[in-house]
Structure formats: C-alpha cells, structure tokens
Amino acid sequence: MALDASIVSSDPFSPPSDSALWRRDFLLGAATASYQIEGAVNEDGRLLSIWDTFSATPGNVLAGDTGEVACDHYHRWESDLDLLSTLNVDAYRLSIAWPRVMDEAGRPNQKGIDFYKRLIGRLKEKGLKTFVTLYHWDLPQYLEDRGGWLNRDTAYRFADYADLMSRELSGQVDAWATLNEPWCSAYLGYGNGHHAPGLANDRYATQAMHHLLLAHGTAVPVLRANDPASLKGIVANVGRGTPDSNSEADVRAAHLFEVQHNAWILDPLLKKAYPKDLFELWPGTEPLVLDGDMETIGAPLDFLGINYYFRTNVKSDGAHGFTEVPLPGVERTQMGWEIHPDGLRDLLIGFNKTYASLPPIYITENGMASDDKVVDGRVDDSQRISFLKRHLAAVDSAIKAGVDIRGYFIWSLLDNFEWAFGYERRFGVFHVDYKTQKRTMKRSAELVAKFLEERNTKATAPA
Structure with a gap:
C-alpha cells in the first residue's frame, strides 16, 4: 500500500x-544521547565508559574519532536547549551518562x-516534556572489566x-526509558564487535541481551x-525485512530477519518468552535464564519507544538464516540505508496485531x-x-489503522x-562545525519550526 499522495x-x-x-x-520532539554530544569525558569526576576505551583503540572508529x-x-547545554525553543518542539529526549x-x-x-x-530544570522552565533514557550504551568501563553485560x-x-x-530527579522527568536499543548493545557490542566493547560471539550476544532485559525489568519497579x-x-530499534523473492525459503528468511531484529526484544517484554525461531538462527546459543527472570523482564510498560531507520531486503542463505541482498535503484542515505517509510507503518501495524x-x-x-x-x-x-x-x-497512516x-x-x-562512523555522518537538524562548535539551523529545522x-x-486559537 503506497502512502497517500496528498500527504507527500x-x-x-x-x-x-x-x-x-x-x-x-501528539508530542513532536528531538532527541540526543550523552556520549554522542556531551564531551568533557574527563571532567567533574566522570569515569571511563566502554566507548571511551573502544574509540581510543585504533581501527575501531572511522578517522580515529x-x-x-x-x-x-557539557559546556554549551544552555545554548543548545535554546535551540529546542527555536525549533518549537514539545519534548526533548536525552540520556544520562x-x-x-x-x-x-x-x-x-x-x-x-x-x-x-540543571539541564532538566531548564527544560521544565521552558515547558518541555522530558524523556530521559538511563542507558544509551555508555557502560562504565569498570563494569565491563568485570564482564559487562x-x-x-x-x-x-x-x-x-x-x-x-530516579530519587535525584523525582518529579522532574515525564518519561523514563531504561535502555536504548538493547539489540545494538547485545548484537553489535557482543555479537559482531562493531560497537563497544567489541566482542564477537553469538553466544555472548544472547546472554548479554538477557542481562540487558533483566536490568530493564529489575529497574522498572524501582522507577x-x-x-x-x-x-x-x-x-527498541526495529527493522523491516522483506524477501528477495516469493520463494518459501526467502519468505522464511525475511521472517527470521524480523525475529532477530524485533521479536528477540519484544517477545520477552510483551510475551515473557524468547522466540524459539531465534535459536534456529543461532543453534545452541540459548542464554542462561533463572527462575523468575522472564516475569521480571515482562514487567508492565507504560510506553514502548520505537526507533526505525531503514528496510533490509534478504534471501535465504541456504542453511538456517538469511543474507542481505541490496536492492538496486532505491533511495539511500549517507549511511547506505534504504529510505523506506512504508516499513515503519507496516511494522507498527504488525506489532499492534501481534502483541495483545x-x-x-x-x-x-x-x-x-x-x-x-x-x-x-x-x-x-x-x-x-x-x-x-x-x-x-x-x-x-499507522495511527489511522488503529495503532496507539x-x-x-x-x-x-x-x-x-x-x-563507529565518527563525525562523518550528520544526522542533526542543526549543523555542528566541530572545529568552532558553531551551530547552524538547517532548512529541515526551519520547516519543522x-x-x-x-x-x-x-x-x-479561540473556537
């Protein structure tokens, strides 16, 4: 189903x-994350994180950034919050280091x-809703030294x-998110080594995911x-997988792609169980789960955050998994990711049908x-x-289809x-000159405002 042409x-x-x-x-806001913007990694008692260690290791991050x-x-937060006022948004999502x-x-x-x-107090003065993420990947290095996730x-x-x-900021936060994108923390950090701490083992990935979700479930009653x-x-970050052909094998491959990217996280949270198909992809990687863990992980949620960026076209790898087949002639971003808005709509509608x-x-x-x-x-x-x-x-479109x-x-x-891509890839609606730290409003920000x-x-306006 194509999007309504009148909207575009x-x-x-x-x-x-x-x-x-x-x-x-309906809240419209902007988001950031602590390690990606704060700097000041050695100031005011801040300890090393796994990303300090990882990015300091030659070859891990583009250009050695x-x-x-x-x-x-960390030093420019007041003027950065003024940018939110210029943008006229309702809310700001940030993370704590x-x-x-x-x-x-x-x-x-x-x-x-x-x-x-100070930062959240100023946001409240501005009348902005505050969405605070506790973990956006910057694990203290001393915890990684003890085994990390x-x-x-x-x-x-x-x-x-x-x-x-939550004791220190009680009454100042509108919404707490425990974790940002546990899939990235578990798979990119412990499964393929693309992110900190740079380990690469499927068994590590599934065990790290279990402990990440356990951390979430343990924190919810505290909050x-x-x-x-x-x-x-x-x-949770989610991915749309589509089959390269209508063959049974390729349709199954696309299903397994979405199991690995979506159900791996959402099933434990919303069904209190891991999807069995996940271990078809990674045989013998079942994590150690203790009695009561899945009940803890499945603690009721007030909201689910969804991060979406692109669609992936896949085919069967001839064994028990999938392999990506990039589509020719499609629009892509600087990251090489396909721009596919229908994927977001389809996933949202699908989740609404799948999870009671x-x-x-x-x-x-x-x-x-x-x-x-x-x-x-x-x-x-x-x-x-x-x-x-x-x-x-x-x-x-998803809202009109009944998704809340x-x-x-x-x-x-x-x-x-x-x-891992350093400063080459620019996602902001405000441009940052990293040499001078000058912010410039992009045309996208002007139109949003x-x-x-x-x-x-x-x-x-009065009725």
Missing part, C-alpha cells in the same frame, strides 16, 4: 487537516548529578543506578517506587544522515526534509558522534 505534497510540513500531527497532545569533545554539550553520576563503589558523583538537574551482576548494578537517578507520576518504558499487551508507542528516533555543508550561512538538507515528511506520513502512537522524536537535534508554530497557534 510540495509543502514539506503541511499534513492534511485530519492528521494526528495537528493534535496538540572519539567522543572526547563531541559537541561540547552512567559514568558521570556514580563512582566505582556505587557512590553518587554530585557534580555529575547536578549537571543533569555478560555478567548478571551488571543488571543489579543498573538497578542501583536507576534508583539513584515506579521513586517517581510514580512518570511513565516507564524501554526503547502492546503499550502506547512513541517513535523515539527517526531520521537520516546526509553530507550536509554550510553554504553562505545556510544548510539545504532537502533529502532530510523529504525523509521526515514521508515518515511522519507513515506514522499518521503518542509522539515522534527526530533523530537528532545536533550533528554528533555517530559511534514553521509547522509547529502554525500548529501551536491553531491549537490555542
């Missing part, structure tokens, strides 16, 4: 009058905690961290006790990288404008450290 019109941010995007209670300075947000707020003995680091208190104890140390921050008025949830206990959804990340340059003081990111419009239309979607966050507010100003004016 020449005006990038004027959706139809019946679109959910016009509703004042690290997060040592990033966007210098675990190594910045606790020492190795689990004691609070007050200077780090005070940084987030392969060590069950890390899940309990995460609960201690969640306890500290409920300390900050009862806030929403509690988790953020599916909680309300926020699209917590959606965006694209392009090779943006400042020309005469402006950045014309026309592909991003088209990308955002088409994906917002896909979200609207409450908001959408653009990834990202700022160009930033894009993990214009639309939201119009929406907010209409929403507050």
